[in-house]
Amino acid sequence: MKLFEKNNAGKTPVGSTNISSNGCVSLTLAPRKKERISGTTQLIIRRIFVYIVLVILTLMCLFPIWILLVNMTRTHSQISTQFSLWFGTHFAENWSNVFARTNIKLDKALLNSLLIAFCSSVLTCYFSALTAFSIQIYNFKGKNIIFTFILLIMMIPSQVGALGFLQMMNDMHATNKFWPLILPAIASPIVFFYMKQYMEAVLPFEIIEAARVDGASEFSIFHIIVLPLMVPALAVQFIFCFVGSWNNLFIPSLLLSKEDMQTVPIVISKFTDTSNPINFDLGQVYIAIGLAIIPLVIMYLIFSRFIIKGMTAGAVKG
Amino acid sequence: MKPLLRRHKNHISYNFWGLIFLIPFFVIFIWLQLVPLGRTFYYAFEKYFYSTGKGSFIGPTFCGWDNFAYIFTNGAIRKYYFFDQSIGSWWMPDIAYYLANTLIIWLMGFIPQIIVSLALAIWFTDARLKLKFTRFWKTVMYMPNLIMAAAFGMLFLMLFSSDGPVVQILMSMGILHEQFSFGDSEFWVRFIIALINFLMWFGNTTLLLMSGVMGIDESIFESAVVDGSSAHHTFWAITFPLLKPIFIYVFITSLIGGIQLFDVAWMVTRGGGGPNLTSLTVMSYLYMLINKAKNYGQAGALSIVMFFITAALSMSVFYVSISQKNPEKGVARERRKRFRTYKDCDPTRLEMARISHQQGGISL
Numbered sequence: 001m002k003l004f005e006k007n008n009a010g011k012t013p014v015g016s017t018n019i020s021s022n023g024c025v026s027l028t029l030a031p032r033k034k035e036r037i038s039g040t041t042q043l044i045i046r047r048i049f050v051y052i053v054l055v056i057l058t059l060m061c062l063f064p065i066w067i068l069l070v071n072m073t074r075t076h077s078q079i080s081t082q083f084s085l086w087f088g089t090h091f092a093e094n095w096s097n098v099f100a101r102t103n104i105k106l107d108k109a110l111l112n113s114l115l116i117a118f119c120s121s122v123l124t125c126y127f128s129a130l131t132a133f134s135i136q137i138y139n140f141k142g143k144n145i146i147f148t149f150i151l152l153i154m155m156i157p158s159q160v161g162a163l164g165f166l167q168m169m170n171d172m173h174a175t176n177k178f179w180p181l182i183l184p185a186i187a188s189p190i191v192f193f194y195m196k197q198y199m200e201a202v203l204p205f206e207i208i209e210a211a212r213v214d215g216a217s218e219f220s221i222f223h224i225i226v227l228p229l230m231v232p233a234l235a236v237q238f239i240f241c242f243v244g245s246w247n248n249l250f251i252p253s254l255l256l257s258k259e260d261m262q263t264v265p266i267v268i269s270k271f272t273d274t275s276n277p278i279n280f281d282l283g284q285v286y287i288a289i290g291l292a293i294i295p296l297v298i299m300y301l302i303f304s305r306f307i308i309k310g311m312t313a314g315a316v317k318g
Numbered sequence: 319m320k321p322l323l324r325r326h327k328n329h330i331s332y333n334f335w336g337l338i339f340l341i342p343f344f345v346i347f348i349w350l351q352l353v354p355l356g357r358t359f360y361y362a363f364e365k366y367f368y369s370t371g372k373g374s375f376i377g378p379t380f381c382g383w384d385n386f387a388y389i390f391t392n393g394a395i396r397k398y399y400f401f402d403q404s405i406g407s408w409w410m411p412d413i414a415y416y417l418a419n420t421l422i423i424w425l426m427g428f429i430p431q432i433i434v435s436l437a438l439a440i441w442f443t444d445a446r447l448k449l450k451f452t453r454f455w456k457t458v459m460y461m462p463n464l465i466m467a468a469a470f471g472m473l474f475l476m477l478f479s480s481d482g483p484v485v486q487i488l489m490s491m492g493i494l495h496e497q498f499s500f501g502d503s504e505f506w507v508r509f510i511i512a513l514i515n516f517l518m519w520f521g522n523t524t525l526l527l528m529s530g531v532m533g534i535d536e537s538i539f540e541s542a543v544v545d546g547s548s549a550h551h552t553f554w555a556i557t558f559p560l561l562k563p564i565f566i567y568v569f570i571t572s573l574i575g576g577i578q579l580f581d582v583a584w585m586v587t588r589g590g591g592g593p594n595l596t597s598l599t600v601m602s603y604l605y606m607l608i609n610k611a612k613n614y615g616q617a618g619a620l621s622i623v624m625f626f627i628t629a630a631l632s633m634s635v636f637y638v639s640i641s642q643k644n645p646e647k648g649v650a651r652e653r654r655k656r657f658r659t660y661k662d663c664d665p666t667r668l669e670m671a672r673i674s675h676q677q678g679g680i681s682l
Contacts (some may be wrong), residue, residue: 302455
């Protein structure tokens, strides 16, 4: 404001309205010319600065993955002696070596991880939608209490119950089985909450009533009308659940000790042991890490639009 | 009267279906989450551990608060470092030491994360700046969030190994003259863990803050520009105060995620805890008690302590998200206050929950 006052000393005060002789109402503004020029330069400088920061952050995100891709194609001696930004020619060799190993069953682990992640995501999506449908559409005694309860249990980290869970599975002889990792997905408060939020937006009660008049059973209303309406939300949550399950290390590593039953994160976590023979061929280590990361990266790049939208959608709505 | 009655009856039967649909969720929740949690509480008060001498488990026998006493009082004389400079050594209980490790690592990642995310959120939403390729930037920056933390940790362990690419680059640039072992330095191990956390979460925080900035009424910014407010001033006088609730929420949820830090720290320290255990997090400690020491009593006590810490933090998020709402007038709205409370706290609860989920949260 000080600047304006100095510029306008003796003139009409800034921001005051004048009615000129021809009846037009004009607003007196501070002289803009000089300011605009410096403003534009300032904007350009700011823009350059912003782009530099963006490029640096992007490089920070992409550099590790690029190095991973490059080192997947190089031999152990190349990796440990000379750093390179461009691909080598030993991809096929590393690939076949890592699958030929007897102490690490990577193919088995990939299949196990895929199976667990897929099954638990399907269960999570289906039953969360069902639970959300129940809370959203029906009125029964204690509905609000149940809803509050689900919100409260949302934040309990699974690690704190891990000990009891492990002991329970021991008693039930369920260690080294997949169902203890798949079934708990049915009760997933987070996904339930997302589905509930989505249903509020897309599911009018009139549709349900119309279906009831037409004689549809409650069960078929859910399957024929509600689920198709929920497809976008289901897809986003499916991806998030899949990623969460695929990446999970803590509880699977406590439960699965048999080599045939292990998942990818467990196999990878064994590489940290320096005596693990795979560490004598870093090319193979990179291949294994790549197999853990790259399928998800590809999936993400295909669906990134929906994922980012789905991630912010919930946030914007509130 | 008859049709009315029948309609009434129909309503009851419909609502009965609602309860039926809730059954799978609650059966699974009680069976596979609540009962195990209760069992963890039970073990916290039992003497129950694997004796290597006998080669078998001892207990469980009731021992009162002994496990908690052990958890809080067992400690050692530890050395303390500041940028790899020793600043002394004194006695500290283990749990406080590991909690301090966890919080230091979390802060090392969180401080740059919140600064960068805030700057990005403001730049992405700045109409004057007109950034190009925003979708590309956002896509790339959110990507690390979906990468397997264990694999990411392993990858960085390799990148920063004493003959790894980072050392090779630094040597070829002339910054380093001989091989340097990042893994032997207290500071660098923590730094690498914090760096991974930063990379994994700054995109997520950016998207969250962006939705907060976009939620601010555009006309406020416009009138600020008309009034001649500089970008700097607009930020401190308008954006920052209005974003405060989201900040508090980001802060606490990140803290909840931070104290659950396990995968990355476990991988980067090779399952050990780093030099002088300076990077052993609380969850790594829990994992060690369960899997290595096989002391289920103490592990139970530690779990309970962690449970109450997280519960207190989550409650504060819940409280913040409720108290930030302005009381609105109107009888009808007043009547639906409860409902609104849940509806409005959506961004916080949902995102908070997603973070917990990604950190290996509720869905096992």
